Amino acid sequence: MYLLRNYIEKYIQMSCFRLVALITISLSTHLSFSQDQNSKQQKYDTLYIISYSNLLTAKATFITRGNYFNIYDKNSKRSLKYKPNENLAIGLAGYHKKVGLELAFNIPFINNDNDKYGKTYQRALNASRYGRKTIIDLNLQSYKGFYIENPKELNPSWNSKFDPYPKRPDISTLALGGSFYYILNSSRFSYRAAFIQDEAQKQRAGSLLLGGYLNFFNLQSDSSIIPKQLQSAFNDRAYLIKGKTLTFGAGVGYAYTLVIRKHFFITLSAIPGIALVNFEGQKENMDYFYSKTKIALRSQIRFATGYNGGKFYAGLNLTTDNISMDNSEQSSINYHLGNIRFYAGRRFDLSKIISKF
Numbered sequence: 001m002y003l004l005r006n007y008i009e010k011y012i013q014m015s016c017f018r019l020v021a022l023i024t025i026s027l028s029t030h031l032s033f034s035q036d037q038n039s040k041q042q043k044y045d046t047l048y049i050i051s052y053s054n055l056l057t058a059k060a061t062f063i064t065r066g067n068y069f070n071i072y073d074k075n076s077k078r079s080l081k082y083k084p085n086e087n088l089a090i091g092l093a094g095y096h097k098k099v100g101l102e103l104a105f106n107i108p109f110i111n112n113d114n115d116k117y118g119k120t121y122q123r124a125l126n127a128s129r130y131g132r133k134t135i136i137d138l139n140l141q142s143y144k145g146f147y148i149e150n151p152k153e154l155n156p157s158w159n160s161k162f163d164p165y166p167k168r169p170d171i172s173t174l175a176l177g178g179s180f181y182y183i184l185n186s187s188r189f190s191y192r193a194a195f196i197q198d199e200a201q202k203q204r205a206g207s208l209l210l211g212g213y214l215n216f217f218n219l220q221s222d223s224s225i226i227p228k229q230l231q232s233a234f235n236d237r238a239y240l241i242k243g244k245t246l247t248f249g250a251g252v253g254y255a256y257t258l259v260i261r262k263h264f265f266i267t268l269s270a271i272p273g274i275a276l277v278n279f280e281g282q283k284e285n286m287d288y289f290y291s292k293t294k295i296a297l298r299s300q301i302r303f304a305t306g307y308n309g310g311k312f313y314a315g316l317n318l319t320t321d322n323i324s325m326d327n328s329e330q331s332s333i334n335y336h337l338g339n340i341r342f343y344a345g346r347r348f349d350l351s352k353i354i355s356k357f
Helices: 002-037 191-195 228-233 350-355
Strands: 049-051 056-073 078-084 088-096 099-106 121-130 134-148 167-183 199-201 205-220 240-260 264-283 289-308 312-326 331-348
Touching: 056 099, 056 121, 056 134, 056 167, 078 228, 121 191, 167 240, 167 331, 191 199, 191 240, 191 264, 191 289, 205 264, 205 289, 205 331, 240 289, 264 312
Parallel strands: none
Antiparallel strands: 049 199, 056 078, 056 088, 056 331, 078 134, 088 099, 121 134, 134 167, 167 205, 205 240, 240 264, 264 289, 289 312, 312 331
């Protein structure tokens, strides 16, 4: 039964990856065609935005992704924090006429701390479409293998010398989600300038953002996610082996870019939201099963800063997505998705390069 269940779960995850990849390709193609067809209608103020979409925007990136969660006990006010052994990846990206491609690969000689944090198997597929008036995000992240970040905080007698970070190779998570937001002040504010770099913001500007999102999160393990050595700090209804949530909600936020000395910029986008969340949780031996739908909070934050010149550009992007939900009346589970990207690149005029041949 265990092998069959494992096979079914892997098959479902692979099917999800294929589905999201297909949707991403179809979505990008459709939106690119639509934007080209309507480019004359989607005007922008040239005093505020300059477009480089006719140029090839190429860059190298360093990426670290995060998918961690914590269990919070409302009575003891303590939190158990689980993190994966995050890997640093290097990537290459290119954008031309609103069509882009990005590839990333892990760096093996840097990611060599498995003895300390354990080994994490991960797969991630992220797709974003920053249009003139809309922002579309799709993400799928699968992780297996976590470690406890704060054992000594929960149990002062924990022997951190021999096992500083207890490892849980049996814990796995799957996060699948998407969001759509509309930019009200699209004629003067550019999301692409901060996160794609095929445009540049010439003057400070901001915009109200309106939209919604849908997320699915699945957590499971072979035994209780609360280890026996730490169970005294938590209510027994937190001793779950399975938990899954389906979240649907809406958000209203604001984004703003500050331009410093023409080419330096700082962009901050914050979108708080409210959602309906359905949570189902199961303890070992099916002695407790919790299922409830209630209102929860969600926040999505994006930050970008850097230099955006006519030919050269560099900077960093930070994206975080946080969702909180109750798994019983006594405890809650909070999970976080995010990534940090450092990048540097250059723009090329393909017509001039081709003409030389």
